[in-house]
Amino acid sequence: MRLPILAIIHQMEIAVIHIVTPENAAQYSEAMEQAYRLRHQVFVEEKRWTDLARPDGREIDTFDDDHALHMLALHEGRVVGYQRMLPTTRPYLLTAVLPDLCEVEPPCSPRVWEWTRYAVDRNHRDRGRILSPVGSALLTGIVEWGLESGVEAIVIEMNPLWLLRLVQLHFRVTPLGLPQPISGEDTVAVSAAFDHRTLKRLRETRGDAASVLTARPAARRRLAS
């Protein structure tokens, strides 16, 4: 079967996920600048979460502290995707900003982290409704990082449309509340547990069994220890 050349290039698109923590932040100062601007573009300019707007075009909030773990999807030296992981052992978005979404005891464990600020550059976004290569690389990054760090589940505040995707990817989803409109968009809080099957599924979906993570800084010790 012959594929149009553009489709072939798209399939070969490789995004590598870099994990940024205080230990290696100095090396990533320029990339983090790009990441904050990508966040501003996606959340303020596109999604119209106007209370996050900042005159310098960098979307940074109080959770971008030393406890946050940033994941950057880099493609040809540019940040094309981003997500932020927050520990649930401290105040996090769900408990501090969106407590109404959570009707049960909120997760609080070194094995559970919150997934926030998922953002993919407009030019690398889902084609139609399909999860884009950058999007699935970011998600795979979470699972790879989690499996080797002792993290078992992520808390997500998301559009309910994501639920089916998560189930199909072998996440074991637990509802933390029922959907509610947040800034005009239906949002539900869930916790989604994963294991090696999830990783296998993601790799099948991506058609690539290689790790998406770059070599890690030494400080990425087991979180559970």
Add this chain to the structure above:
Amino acid sequence: MLPRLVDLTYDLFRSFDRAPTAEALNACLLQAVARLGVESTFAGVIPMPGTPRVRQAAHVLIDSTPRGWTEHYFKAGHLERDPTIRRLTTDPTPFLWSEIEPLYRRDPAATRVMNEASSFRLRQGFTVPLVTLDGRVAGFSFGAERLDLSPELRGMLQLVAAYAFGRSVLLSEGPVRSPVELTPREREALQWAAAGKSEWEIGEMMAISEHGAEKHLRSVHRKLGAASRAHAVAEAMRRGLIT
């Protein structure tokens, strides 16, 4: 105190996880939503426009609508006229069928679909639009004679529909995958079998008789539904029971 909807949703998710087949899952779902007045469920991927009528029915994943309805629906070509289909391919938010009545009031063909549905105890309903992992639009409908849903119940049905759909897709993808547990001895015997050892050799290695080794392996075959030694080894590896 009444159980909260979020807890009911949680319980349903976990019972879906345990359901061995899509039919069992749907039975469990129907039982749970019966108290809301829901009588039937219908779900599937929306066929691409132009899909021949005879092939449209193959897109159905879950169907507990009254006998005769689905067959009539596809045979009559209702798919193209069904206003719920039109609505869910253009707007991803869930809806009660009564809410879209203004959209098809002036369309006699669409009105006919809804009227005919009424005669199959599908007078009222709630449809949840879905998008599958591979980007296809799907829908999950709850049918009833009468359906009143609070915003909270709508939210619950939205979650339950997505979860039920996802589990049903997984169950329909491969052979039934109920969790299999091997005893440590069975696993050991199978691990040796995977290394190409004969029953006699396995017996030696495990310090049991050849007959004992055979017994362990037979039990493994039964648990995995395997037709041969090679099949058992392959299946056990696929499930991660041996390495």
